[in-house]
Every structure is written in C-alpha cells, then in structure tokens.
Amino acid sequence: MFRYLMAVGLVLFLPGLYALGLSLYDGPSAWMVDSQTFWGTPISLFVFWIGLAHAGTLLSAVFVALDIKLDRRTALIAELSTLSSLVFAAIYPLMHLGVIENFYMVAPFADARGNFANVRSPLVWDFCCIAVYALLSLLFFVTHLKARKTPSLEKYRKPMAWLLFPLVLWVHTIVSLDFATTFVPEWRGAFFPVYFIAGAIFSGLALVNLILCTEGYRVRLLERLQLICSWFMCAIWIWDFMLKGSFCTSAFVFAGLFPQLRMVSVIRENKWGRVALSLSVLLGLFLERLYLVSPEFGSSATATFGWVDLGLLMFSVGGFMLVFFGARRLLDRYAESAGSYFGEVDGSDMAKAEEAEEAEREGFRGIEKTKKGFYIQPWSSEEYRQLRFPLLLGVVVTALFTLWIFEQQSFENVELSFANVIPLWYPLFAFMAALTLFVRAYFVEKSFVLHRAEKIIGGALLLCLGACAGAFFAGGASEKPVEQFVRDMDAVSGVHAEDLNRVAMVWNARCATCHGTDGRFNEKFVREYYPVPQKLDLARLDSLGVDSLVRVVWNGRNNMNSYAGRLTLDEARGLVLYMRHLAQKVPEEETEGKK
Amino acid sequence: MTPLANALACLIALGCALFLWRKGSSPYRNGALLAGFLLLFGVFTYFGGEMFDARSINLSLEMYPFRMMALCLCLSTTSLALYRRRYLVLAQALWFWVELFGGIALFYRGLDVAWTRILAIFWMGFCSTFLSKISKEMEFCLMVFWLAVWVFF
Known part of the structure; x- marks a missing residue:
C-alpha cells in the first residue's frame, strides 16, 4: 500500500519539482501574487502546511498532557506527519522572500549584525518559533520511538508534552500575527490567533484521519473532533463575514457543509466516505488559505491560480507523500521490531501506560x-x-x-x-x-542511547547549525573599511572599481534587503513594511543633498532604522555616494530597455 | 461598546456557562453549544458594539466574542466535577492568550495594549495553579474576580 502511495507521490512530485525550479529561477512573477497584499501562493502553501503540521503535537503531546489516551501507533503516525509537513512548510517562506540567500536576516539575532530591515517585524518571530517547534517535535518523536526499547524515557514524555502543548499553539499564533499586525483591510482581525489555531487543528485532524484510512483503521474520537471543529470554523467564518463583509464560499462549502455528512451513517461507516470527508476538509481549508492570503483570488484577472501554482501544490503534496510514507516504511523496518508495526492498536499499549501511571502515583517523583x-x-x-x-x-x-x-x-x-x-x-x-x-x-541518566549512525548525523547537524549561527552572527562583509573609497571617490564620476566593490559590500550587507542590490528596492520584501521607501532618483537625491542623506542613514527615518553606532560617518557618506552612483545607472538601464 | 452593554456581555457569558459540561453530556452537545455560543457572542458584539455603523467601528471589538467565549469557559469550569484546577487554569490561559495576542495585533495597528487586564488574568491563572482544594467560597471569589476584570479593566 505504502509503495503505491509513494509512487503516486513521485508522480506528483516530479512535475512539482519543475515548477519549483521555475519559480526560483523566475522569482515572484512566476506565481500568483495579490496586487494588494503582494503575497501569493507560497505563503498560502506555508500557512496550509504549517496548519497540517499541528496534527502530531495536537494528537500526541496535547493528549499526553491532558491524560487523554491515544494508542502508540496513532500517536507516532501523527508525530511523523508533523515532521513531514514541517519540511514543506519551511520551504515556502524562503521562496516568498525573493532573496533566498538572505533568509538568515530573519534569524532571531536581533540586530547584532545590523542588517534587519525592521527589527519589529513579525517575520522575525516566525523563524525562531518554527525552528524551535521543529526541533522539539523531532525530539518528542525520537523519545517516543525509543521509549519502547528504553522505558525510562517514558517519564520525559509528559514534561515535553507540556512544553509542546503551548508551543504548538504559539507557532500558529505567531503565523497569524504576520497577517493581523498589518493594515490590509482583509487581514483586520485581533481574533486571528484563535482563528488560525482552530483552522490548524481542523486541518491537522483531517490529515491524520486521512492517513489512518491508508493504515486501514479509524479512531472515532478524532473523527468526532473533526466534526466539532467544523462547527467552530463555521462560527468563526460568520464572525469574519460580519466584520468585513467578505466570505470564501468554496471554503465554507468544502470545509463547513460537506463534513456534516459525517452524521449520515452510510458515509461515516464507509472507508471511502471517510476519505472523501477528510479530503473535502483539506481542499476547503486550502482554498480558504488562498483566499486569505490573496483576497483577489477568484475575483481578479491578475490573481489566477496558474500552472506554476498548481505545480507548487503538487510539489508539496507529492513530496509529503514521499517523505511521510518513505519514513514510515523505513522506521517500520529498522526502528521497530518486525511484526509490531509501529505499535498495536488493540489497547495493550494503553494498558501498559496505565500501569506505569499507577506506579508513578504510588510514591515516585521523590514525593x-x-x-x-x-x-x-x-x-x-x-x-x-x-x-x-x-x-x-x-x-x-x-x-x-x-x-x-x-x-x-x-x-x-x-x-x-x-x-x-x-x-x-x-x-x-x-x-x-x-x-x-x-x-x-x-x-x-544515560537513558537516551544513540547508535553510531545517529550520533554521526546528530553531530553533523549540530556542527552545521553552529557554523551557520556563527556565520550569521559574525557577519563580516560590513566590517571592511571604506575610508579609502570615500577619500578617492568623486561625488559624481571617476569611481575606482576596487573602492566601489568595498562600498557595494556594505550596501549589500546593510541596505540591499530593502533598497535592492541595484537600488530599485526589493519590492517583494519591502511591501511587508509600510510605508514603502522612496525609489532612487537622481534629481531627488541631488535636491536632498549628501549631508541630509547621511543624516537619514545616521538617524533613520520612518521604518528605516538608525545606523548610528553601526556605521562610521565615512561609511554612511560612502553609502550615500554609492546610492547616487546606482541612481545614475537606473535611468541608463531604463533608457536602454525602452530602446 | 457602552459600559452597560459590556456588563450585559458578562451576564450573557455567565448564563451560557450554566449549560456547559452537564453530567453525562456528550462531546457533540458541548461542542455544538460552544459553537452556538460563539455565534451568539458574535451577533451580540455586532449589534451591541454598533459594528454595522462603519463610522463608529472600535478595533478592540474584533476579538470581543472570543473574549466572551474565554470568560464563559472560565465561569463554566467552576461546575466541573473532575480535574477542576487543570481546566480552570487552561480556561484562564485561553483568556490570557486571546487578550495578549489580540493586544499585540492591535498594538501594531496603533492601539495600546491592555497590560493591566493581561497581567490581572496572568497572575490569577498563575495563582490558580497553587489551589489545592477549590471550595464553594473560592469558586465564588474566582467568579467575582473574573467579572471584576471584565467590567473594570
């Protein structure tokens, strides 16, 4: 069964990979972008997959924390689905940035390197929250997996579950704030944190129920929760409609109305009926994400869901199937003993867990x-x-x-x-x-035993993380002196190529995030920060004068941060002159383009 | 929203809380009731806050139905038979969550964060974790505190 599903995943994944490559090559113009919000398909897919990634923690950690019994197999499947979903959730924000190589600028190092476009941006929170969530989810999954052979690890699951319980809600809250903190009328909503969490739990439940269908069994508790979640979502959508007067009908039909068919026993008791209900919820919530991120979706000729967008969706769905079912087969073969098949669903695990809890109550924990x-x-x-x-x-x-x-x-x-x-x-x-x-x-305690291969992988990962963190933190490009450039450079012409390179490095490290490497500003990125900076224009720069612009660099203006203390006055002056140099190039290129 | 409507909201939440977690009630019943209450709170906020009038829209009302829901859940936990302290703390955590992150969202749009209210809920939630036995008197004190936070902060 899993092999067939992996084959289906591969069929979806390969054309999707082509669409991904094309998108990276062409940039934001390749996919559907809303002309009002400047956000598009990658963000829709990010929100969709990060929502699905909540299933594992919801079903495993939250249930462990609240003493709700769930068998080991279902819990492990849910945890694995979280990790697989997170892989794809992490790809899309990088695409959306437009400047993928600068993704580290959203790492939570505050302004240590002096290159944040806006330290107050909610995007700064995303990186930190999702990275910690991924790491803790992985740790929780591995602990759960190893707990069968090393029962002493079982006692760590509950503290970790209590750490993950708020974290899972925190992550989606932070994602919702990316929207709710803006001035886009359609994203007006101080209730977005609750709305997003409800949507994430709903989609996560639908995914787990769908996966359980492929496993050949069902957990009625999760199906009930899915139905109850649909009622909540309907109530939230109605409130959203009252507030803004707009409504995503397709999401309401697929994720609000169709799931009510679960009340019909013929559909509920049929495996394909359950598959259809879960797929309907996932489709509805995907359409809702599209509508939410791109309010023009479906109503404007410019916001059309094209082949590249479909390819990106296929990439994530196919990729998820490959990763999830691939990992599922691999773990079945190597991590679990043959025949145990990821734990049993006959309740034996639950009986053991109850016994362990009973023993714990009787005098453990130093009480x-x-x-x-x-x-x-x-x-x-x-x-x-x-x-x-x-x-x-x-x-x-x-x-x-x-x-x-x-x-x-x-x-x-x-x-x-x-x-x-x-x-x-x-x-x-x-x-x-x-x-x-x-x-x-x-x-x-030495209860967390790692095999040699696991140690090597873990060590390599740690080294890689440390090296990345060190490189991001230390920077380096902006520390090169530019006094020489400032001394030699003529305000208008006669720029020496070597000196120009030095200032260009400072420009690329400090200014290019917003103003663009070519001075025409990185529109895709800057749209997140209102008001949008002025375009470089030679006449405007000359009218302001070098000293005035140096002061802007030094003191900051609107959303532009102050660089006092982070640049020398010579560097600031060099940047202004370099800006003028770029402004000279812009009209030249535009004239050539017109010709 | 006028102070009178705000106080009325409090009473509505209290009334709704009476119907939750009845003995032997199914998850479907409780789930449907909660979704229905949310809808009711939304309708109340829409008319009570005069949100149909575009000129008088108050941004802080965006999360008002969810605040009412959180208050309703807090009040309803006092009638639970089992795990009362746990769900009491969780309900207050939900209220705190709605207020804090709603406040942050509004802060970015130019409104002040209601730190007094947030801190009051946080400290009450934190102190509730130390409650070993919740007597009738303590139940009453908790309810009075929540209603006071709602009305005065």
Missing part, C-alpha cells in the same frame, strides 16, 4: 507520603530535576535574552516595546527547558 501530608524535597527530588529545574533555566535564559535585546546599543534609536519581544519568549523558554531535559537524559 514521600507521611501521616502529616506530602513533603516535597526542594532541591534533590526527581520532580525538581525533571520539571522545575528545566523550567527555571528556561525562565532565566529568556529573561537574559530580553535584557540583552534592550541593552543593544543599536536599539537606542528604535522604539522597541515588550510587544515586539514577547512572541520570542516562549520558544526560547521551551527550547532551553527541552535542551535541559535532553542533556539530563543523555549525559546524566
């Missing part, structure tokens, strides 16, 4: 029952080591991060509020707490 009541040893108890110490460490690191942010010299001229920083708190806190738990399990 000693006395006649007078409970006495919890403050520093040496198991509970302290497993729960309170990681949490305390998380709080301390988060507090230090916040202090560091506000102490950054470059922010003295930027009005930074707690509201700009709070969205980063929980991911940092959860990351530190989970890291502490992992260190304890691996180094202190």
